[in-house]
Amino acid sequence: MIKEPRTLERRFIRSVLKKGFFITASGCKNIVTENGQIILISTSKSTDSLRISKNQIRSAIRYMQVYRTSIIKDMQCISKYSSALFGILIEIFKGESKLQTLKNGLFRLSLLGVRFYASGLEKDPFLRGEFKKLGGNFVLFNYYQLLETSFDWITWLEQTNSYALIDSGSYSDFRTKQKAKKVSFQQLELFEDELLNSYYIEGYAQFINQNQDNCRIIGFFPFDVVGDPKKTKENYQLLKQQTNATIYPVWQFTDSLEELRQLVDEEHEFIAIGGAVPYLSNRIEKVRAVLEEVYRIFPTVNFHFLGVANELLLEFPCFSADGTAFINARRNKTKKIYLEDGTRIPASAEMTTLEVIQQNLRFLMGLESNNPSFNF
Incomplete structure (x- = not known):
């Protein structure tokens, strides 16, 4: 049985709020705060905070659970902040996934296990x-x-x-x-x-x-x-x-x-x-x-x-x-x-x-x- 996306989302929220940030695949530091059902992400590349809902995080988790692999483009149908959402997936599945560098310099995240x-x-x-x-x-x-x-x-x-x-x-x-x-x-x-x-x-x-x-x-x-x-x-x-x-x-x-x-x-x-x-x-x-x-x-x-x-x-x-x-x-x-x-x-x-x-x-x-x- 696949663990509920809500369970993994809550685990991520607790972990990242405790640290206050997470590191993306490219090495960027994303500062995270919580505002109800919204996660606010501050990056060095943006003056405004990026807003990603917890429901969007769950949808992204569910996508990974079904397909077991994704690139940033796959997240575009879930959030306009697809890069940040992809970074959240990398953090959520850390130690449970592998990260492949593609020819264009972007990444493919794939789950381990068969x-x-x-x-x-x-x-x-x-x-x-x-x-x-x-x-x-x-x-x-x-x-x-x-x-x-x-x-x-x-x-x-x-x-x-x-x-x-x-x-x-x-x-x-x-x-x-x-x-x-x-x-x-x-x-x-x-x-x-x-x-x-x-x-x-x-x-x-x-x-x-x-x-x-x-x-x-x-x-x-x-x-x-x-x-x-x-x-x-x-x-x-x-x-x-x-x-x-x-x-x-x-x-x-x-x-x-x-x-x-x-x-x-x-x-x-x-x-x-x-x-x-x-x-x-x-x-x-x-x-x-x-x-x-x-x-x-x-x-x-x-x-x-x-x-x-x-x-x-x-x-x-x-x-x-x-x-x-x-x-x-x-x-x-x-x-x-x-x-x-x-x-x-x-x-x-x-x-x-x-x-x-x-x-x-x-x-x-x-x-x-x-x-x-x-x-x-």
Whole structure:
């Protein structure tokens, strides 16, 4: 469960009023006084005091709790004193965040800990209920699975105070089903893969454009092709041409580090690392070697691990991850649970399948509790 913004705001007010000031990321000293529900901030750059309400501070905290990363520009929709409000966030999350210097000299503030997005819940109301009982708030929904179900996912997000990342879905399933149809969209079964690919992305883009303003949606992943970095990049660009929504790029871990550097230079909120899942069972050392090099070169960048839910989440300081590993107990005869280091061992015979799933979810969601602003 996420701590209430009011709690963090009050903690900040008590602390900063006791000192009388706080230091911004650029080293400036901001003098703070309180006037009812307003915080007055005096700086060396302004003759008048800046006025920021406590409600604005709470809104900024809530933004950080949902998105886990921000720049000064993100605060402009909350207060015209966006720089001062951003400085307050830095103070509030001191010791719980990292500060990255961008090319323009400004900063990106990102929370520590690993946000885990539970996936595989689109067609399973029982598991969605168990997820919420354990305090889960963040899911990854699969576009293709949403098309295949009558699940009113938008209402569910609103009613359960949940947030979602949206993935492009299982294109291979889509391709197989479309080619199997006798008559569909001018005989789609005769279309070449390239045309099917474009048709799928077009539908996904329309879906994004219909839902991009929903405050419960954090962002969208493009259609990445495992083992094909070139096609992954082409699909990303094709999708970007059809929507102006937040699309997080995917770097295939089999691609070059130079290609990754180009994405890093674009300074995205985070970059997804894809294509690792087929290697996790018996070639994990290859994934580990690539990640070691990635983090050696780009130690401050926010990375999201697509489909990864194992010890790599503890070995590398990733920003977030998603996966269905917590429900593997339903699929495999040998039910496994997580140890503290992220590895998994067979569960005791006395544990039911549901108990194994619950334990696995607690572990994965608990990775975010490395940030004291969260209490799962």
